[in-house]
Amino acid sequence: MPDIAAIAPDSAIRHVETDQGRLSWVSLADYAARAGIALEKLPRSLRIILEAGLCAAARGELDAGAVQAAAAWQPGSPRSADLVFPVTRVILQDAAGLPLLADLAALRDAAAKAGQDPGAMQSVIPFALVVDHSVQIDSYGTSEALQLNLDRELDRNEERYGFLKWAAQAFDGLTLVPPGNGIIHQVHLEQLAEIVSVRNGWISADTVIGSDSHTTMVNGLGVLGWGVGGIEAEGALLGDPLTVAAPEIIGVALTGRPRPGVLATDLALALTRKLRQLGVTGAFLEFHGPGLASLSVEDRATLANMAPEYGATLALFPVDEDVLSYLRTTGRPEAHLSLIRAHLERQGLFGRDGFDAIAYSRHVAFDLGAVGPSVAGPTRPDQLVGLEDVSASFARQFPEPAATARPPVLSHGQIVLAAITSCTNTANPGAMVTAGLLARAAVERGLAVPAGIKTSFAPGSRAVPDYLAQLGLLAPLAALGFHVDAFGCAVCVGNSGPLAPDIEAALAGETVGVAVLSGNRNFEARVHPKIRAAYLMSPALVVAYALAGRIGADLSRAPLGHDAQGRPVLLRDIWPAPEAIAVAMAEMPRQRGRSAPYIPARWNSLPVQSGPRFSWQDGSTFLCPPPFFERHAGAFGALAGARPLLVLGDDITTDHISPVGTISPQMPAARYLASLGIEPDRFGSYAARRVNHEVMLRGTFANPRLRNALVPDRTGPVSRHLPSGETGDLVDIAERYGAEGRAVVILAGRNYGTGSARDWAAKGTALLGVRAVIARSFERIHRSNLVRLGVAPLELVEAVEPATLVAGAKDIAIDITPAEPLGIGSRCTIRLRIDGAAHVLHARLRADTAMEIALLQSGGVFAFFLEHKLGVTPTASVDSPVP
Structure with a gap:
């Protein structure tokens, strides 16, 4: 193979006349011929990254050698360089x-x-x-x-x-x-x-x-x-x-076709479980195969949406005639559709053919016809459960509490929140039409949602109620309580709002209430701080479970309710037939979506500043100047006598590390806001306070269900100072260590940082003074965010459970010695002194690219920006929380 770095990208520049004038493009085929690359074997994701790099290099924005890794990638080959992707x-x-x-x-x-x-x-x-x-x-x-x-x-x-x-x-x-x-x-x-x-x-x-x-x-x-x-x-x-870092690239061959009654949600949840079991964290997935013919573009989007839940970096589907039809339906101009087809055909990126020739790292087959109706829960998206096993899945994780003499306001397993929500499913017309048809049949049979269940319908766009109304399906959803109450994420990100006061009071005990939602995440206390169990499902099943009222109902055989004559009504009695769904889909309006955004009447009257700089207002509790350009941890290096701030188990999510929902009155962030004279009904959510580092610092690790092994008898943001043994709010313990000049670290189990791409999970960790997170394994986005805040992610080599190792210890000190010089995958020796006994562990530094190493050596991205964007030499600051 020729020296790829020596081949000038502009040797493959071509030009084309369009209605936008003369445009330039880089021919992948020409470049591949010069570079000796078998383009047909290169995965499509890498062809797109290669094209982006070649265009940038041809414009002089990127060194030509930067495209080498994408061009030379081969399955199973040793990692030689990072992918550069403009x-x-x-x-x-x-x-x-x-x-x-x-x-x-x-x-x-x-x-x-x-x-x-x-x-x-x-x-x-x-x-x-x-x-x-x-x-x-x-x-x-x-x-x-x-x-x-x-x-x-x-x-x-x-x-x-x-x-x-x-x-x-x-x-x-x-x-x-x-x-x-x-x-x-x-x-x-x-x-x-x-x-x-x-x-x-x-x-x-x-x-x-x-x-x-x-x-x-x-x-x-x-x-x-x-x-x-x-x-x-x-x-x-x-x-x-x-x-x-050059990824594993996996071809996912879809076969078969969905069985009647199986929706895209069911497929997505089954795919999530399978891929989690196979292990695809950080991989690029490319979907192909004959099963594509039975999936709408919106179905593909539902499957791709769940990539973070199965751990993949991306989940790419091909651009084909169906995609062009979808774009036409949503109002894209024909001239642009012609440009899409012409350009992608030139680059070998259009259509469903050619995937058999691609050399993937490995292949996965997924039979669409093997999936049945299902849900996921009660606390993770990969906990796939058939309808007949839902009751058992709940009982395993949340056993029935001891009986009380007083008649309960809330029964164990009672559904308290039912939400048709989330981009994952409300963007799918097939799923929404099915829910509407089921609601109409339920209303016709005289069924109703029991009192005490909070119902919510928050579509992903204004197109959804438009077409449901035209099909006559919006009214029956409303008749069951599912009125459109927002256009936004709402329940899916924890903005559920309050439940009835007596329900919230009952949830403070051992009785567990349940949420059912058509969302994509159901981590404990994510949907609502007091709702411990949540099941993900299709919008139609949300309606069905709301009618049943209890998660313990086996919807494959138990009635949803009774009609006016007292006869039981089963789910199969009102589930829409495939023919009815097909008729409704055929009657869908040809044009869906809006070409311009909706503008609320009050939006244009909101006060606004002008000019290049923002004038921060003293005393604001929403907008405070971020401290990150003033506070840097300095380069990562050896740590001596560090203390563990938290010792955590497996599957710690970014919802545990940085909650997004309502600020509960019992939390440190609430106490801080109350000290400023803010009333509880104005606390709002952590998401709304993200430009107030004082609130967010106190909201770090503020999930009420977080368990820190250093304080085994309590949950939430608490820690124990060592060696004194005194317990207190996490932020106070961190500040105390900082005043003593002690570095702090976090110990954790597997899958640390699963969940949302939430910057504040890393920002809050850094502001607490944490210098390293030592875990069994990391999820991609949070690991990357930690590096960018100057916090070293150290992945343990030994199969040891940190929480078990330190159980019952009265004193723990940790020395970390990284190999010099610091590099990708550097080995680190970790010496734990637990009550005087020494334990030696080994870890590898999960800084996976040369840029990430540079960021750790700079003390994080903000120090890097100062140096490389402004030419200012950053100065390291103390390792303690912002006062």
Whole structure:
């Protein structure tokens, strides 16, 4: 093979005349011929990354040698270089996008402090922000709920939304989608995804990274992209291409066709369990095979959406005729559809053929016809359960509590929240039509949802109720209590709002209430702080379980209720026949989606600042200047006498590390807000307070179900000071260690950091003074975020359970000695002194790219920005929490 790095990308430049003028593109076939690459064997994801790199190199934005890793990739070959991936755009939601924009505003402040032009800190690629994570379900079950919840959202978030409007005038290329439009990923599919991008006279495949882990939903349209932390997205906006360790790339062959009654949700949950069992963490997946013919584009998007749940980086489907039809349905212009087809055909990226020739790292087969109706729960998305086994799955994890003399307000296993929610499923017309038909049949049989169940319907876009109304299916959903009450994430991200006071009081005991939702995550206490059990399912099954009222009902045989004559009504009696679903789908409007965003009446009247710098307001409890450019941990190196701040078990999620939902009055963050005179009903959520580091620091590890082995008799954000043995709030113990000059670390089990792409899970960890997380294994996005905050992720080599190792210890000290010089996969020796007895463990540093090593040596990305964007030499600060 010739020296790939020596081949000039501009040798493959071609030109084409379009209605947008003369455009340039790089021929992958020509470049491959010069480089001796068998292009037909290269996975499609790598062809897209190669094209992006070649275009950037041809424009002089990237060194030509940077494309070598993508061009030379072979399955099973030793890792030789990092993939360099210059994306064409970035997409954000408000919960992660606001902190990102605040960081950029702080970078402008730092530029001004250094005597430089703050306005020069600009985005070099387009980006969009969709406001979807802030709406809370306060009102429900009425036709007024939608407007009432939107009004309260605007009341609560006026200051935050004003900041967004400042950012829209301050940063080039920012498209702002106001609240009330839907969920980022469905809006992405319907309005924002380009499939093929035209930028500065160049054509290339559309690529994207997003600040939300479920950005992979757009993979269903054939767009290459995935979720990253907002910190990683900041670098991309400022002109730094992504660097990614060369991945395992897996071909997933879909066979068969779904059985009657099986929906895309069932397929996605079954796929999640299978791929978790096989182990695909960090892999690129490419779907192909004859089973594609039986999946709609929206079905593909449902499967791709769940990539974070099965651990993959991306889940790419091909662009084919079905994708073009979907784009036409959502209003894309015909000229752009022609450009998509022409360009992707030229690059060998169009259609379902050619996958047999691709050399994958490994192959996985998934038979669509082997999947039955199912749910996942009660606390993880990969806990797949058939309808007949749901009751047993609940009982195993939440045994019946001891009986009490007083008649309970709430029975064990009673459903207290039923939500049709989430981009995963409300973006799927087949799933929504099925739910509507089932609701209509239930109403016709006289069934009703029992009192005491909070019902919510929060579609991913305004297209959903539009077509349901035209099909006559919106009214029966409303008749069962599922009125449209928001266009946003709502229950799916924990913005469930309050339950009835007597229900919340009952949930404070051992009796466990249950949520059923058509979401994508169900970690304990995520949906609501007091709801411990939650089951994921299709929208139709949400309706069915709401009718049944209890999770213990076996819907394969137990009645959902009784009709007016007292006769039992079974699920199979009202489940819509395939023919009825087909008829309804055929009657769907030909045009779905909106070409322009909805603008709430109050949006344009919100106060807004102008100018290149944001004027931070003293005393604000929402918007505070981020501290990260002032506080850096310094380069990672040897640690002596470090103390464990937390010792945790397996499957610690970013919901455990940085909750997103309501701030409970019992939590340290609530006590801090109360000290400022803020009333409990104005505490809001952690998501809304993400640009207040004082609140977020106190919200780190604030999941009420978190178990720290150092304090085995309590849950939540608590720790024990060693060797004194005194217990207290986590932040107080961390501050005490900092005052003593002690570094702190975290010990954990497997799958540390699963869940959302949540920057504050790493930011809060760093502000607590944590220098390293020592775990059995890490999830991709959180591991990357830790590195970017200067916290070293150390993956244990030995099969040891940290919580078991330190159980009952009165004193623990930890020495960490990394190999020198620091490099990718560096080995570290960890010496634990547990009550005087020495235990030696070994770990490898999970900094997986040369850029990540550079970030750890700089003390994190903010110190790196100062040095490389502003030329300012950062100074390390103390390892203790922000006071």
